[in-house]
Amino acid sequence: MNPRLIAFLKLFVLLAVIVGLVLLFPQAMKFVELAARELRYLWWLVLLLALAVWLIWGLGKKKK
Numbered sequence: 839m840n841p842r843l844i845a846f847l848k849l850f851v852l853l854a855v856i857v858g859l860v861l862l863f864p865q866a867m868k869f870v871e872l873a874a875r876e877l878r879y880l881w882w883l884v885l886l887l888a889l890a891v892w893l894i895w896g897l898g899k900k901k902k
Contacts (some may be wrong), residue, residue, distance in 0.1 A: 848894050 860867050873880040 845895070852890065852894060 860870070870883065873883045
């Protein structure tokens with residue numbers, strides 16, 4: 839598999855997990871709605887999403 843396909847699959851899995859968690863836990867959807875209204879909660883949501891992206895793409899890279 840080429841790196842572009844692997845990156846696409848990782849993005850797809852990340853989106854599927856987010857949708858699955860929102861469907862599994864309705865409170866998560868309420869938190870996202872609250873975060874959209876309240877800026878202080880939105881920053882936590884953005885930081886959690888950035889951490890997830892870093893763990894998926896940044897942690898698996900080999901050092902040169």
